[in-house]
Amino acid sequence: MPTTVKAIPDGYTAITPHLRIKGAAAAIEFYKKAFAAEELFRMPMPDGKVGHAELRIGGAALMLADECPEVNMFGPGPQGSGVTIHLYVEDADAVFARAVAAGATPTFPVTDMFWGDRYGKVRDPFGHDWSIATHKEDLSPEEMARRGQEAMARMGSGKGH
Numbered sequence: 001m002p003t004t005v006k007a008i009p010d011g012y013t014a015i016t017p018h019l020r021i022k023g024a025a026a027a028i029e030f031y032k033k034a035f036a037a038e039e040l041f042r043m044p045m046p047d048g049k050v051g052h053a054e055l056r057i058g059g060a061a062l063m064l065a066d067e068c069p070e071v072n073m074f075g076p077g078p079q080g081s082g083v084t085i086h087l088y089v090e091d092a093d094a095v096f097a098r099a100v101a102a103g104a105t106p107t108f109p110v111t112d113m114f115w116g117d118r119y120g121k122v123r124d125p126f127g128h129d130w131s132i133a134t135h136k137e138d139l140s141p142e143e144m145a146r147r148g149q150e151a152m153a154r155m156g157s158g159k160g161h
Helices: 024-035 092-102 141-156
Strands: 018-021 038-044 050-057 060-066 084-088 105-112 117-123 129-135
Touching: 018 024, 024 038, 024 050, 024 060, 024 092, 092 105, 092 117, 092 129, 105 129
Parallel strands: 018 060, 084 129
Antiparallel strands: 038 050, 050 060, 105 117, 117 129
16 A cells, blocks of 8 residues: 655644754754754765754754855844744743853843743844743733733833833
C-alpha cells in the first residue's frame, strides 16, 4: 500500500520561522542556552558554514542557516530585524533572565500586559528580536479592548503600562 505524504510534516505547523544568521553555529549554541533549544540536525556547507539546521523550542520547529549574500540571503541589518519571534513559556521571567545571561540584550522588561500575558522582549546577539511570554489570563475581546484603552491612556499620560 502506498504511503501518503503529508503536506505539512509531523512536528511542524503551517508557519515555521526560518532565520538567516551571520554566525549560525554560534546562534545554535545561544538558542540552546537561552531557550533550551534541542538541535535536531545540521547540514554543514563545504566552507564550514551552516547550510540548514533545525531546532525545536518548546515543541515548535525553528529552521536556520548562515546568511549567504551570494544568493541574496541576509540576516538582520544594523537596526535589527523587522520580525519578532514570539515564544510562549511556563515562566517568562526565568526564560528572560536566562536569555540575558546567555548574551541577549533586554529591549522591554518582563511586565504584566493588558492582554493577559506576562511579557518581555530581548534581542539575541545575532540581531533577532524575541518576545517571551507566559499567558496568565483568558480575556474576552471586550475586556481586552477596555484594558487596552486604559493602557494607551496611561502611556499618553506618561504613567507607563
